[in-house]
Amino acid sequence: MQPVVHLAVGYLCYAAYTRWQHGREPADLPALVAVFAAGLADFIDKPLEAAGVVPVGRTIGHSLLFVVPLVLLVWVVASRRDRRSLGVAFAIGYLSHIATDVPWHVLSGDFDELGFLLWPVTEMPAYTGVKPLGIVGGVEITTLWLEAVILAAAVALWWMDGRPGVDLFRPSRRT
Incomplete structure (x- = not known):
């Protein structure tokens, strides 16, 4: 899954939780924490891969x-x-990040790529990238299509929720 889509999924999951548990949209700071945490696995691993510390991201x-x-x-x-x-x-x-990295490999049958779940006990081969999901009307549908829908849905919900987290970055208005 693309890193930005992990952020979107983190928001969607946390927004669903707050509606289920509290009957309201997410508050600013917890929403920001959920989105940050949803990206943390990639924030840790991608730079380590780029620096040659670990073999894959x-x-x-x-x-x-x-x-x-x-x-x-x-x-x-x-x-x-x-x-x-x-x-x-x-x-x-x-x-949510870890959970959403699993389905693409299961759907495509690339079970060996699930080695990340117990790394370093299990080996993690190089990531093979975007997975095909099928063909609709002669057009190959890949995981990127579904990820684009997820991203759009998350942005729409975040906007409707009043863009939680944005106010934390605005200078306070003093009168």
Whole structure:
């Protein structure tokens, strides 16, 4: 999945959670935490790959051996500081990233590419890229098509929700 789409999925998942749990759209800071956490696996792994530290862009930050302890640590720290909503947002965002990296490989039968889930215990071969999903009307439909729909839906929902998180970057207006 493209990195920006992970951010979108993180927002969609957190927005769904806040509607289900609280009956409202996401608040600014937790929404921002969810989106940041949704991109964190790539923020960790892509630079490490580019620097030649790891062989592929899905290793440390994508491995459940790293993810689970990190999510638990953030949850404990957030709980102790009475900021459980931020711990929940972080968990939803980060876990949405890992969960959405799985389906494309399952649908395309590239099961060996799921090695990232337990890296370094399991090997992670080079990522083969965009996956074909089928042909509709003579046009090959790939994962990029579905990702574009997900991105558009997330941006539309975020906009309708009042663009949570944006106000945190605006200078305060003093009268």
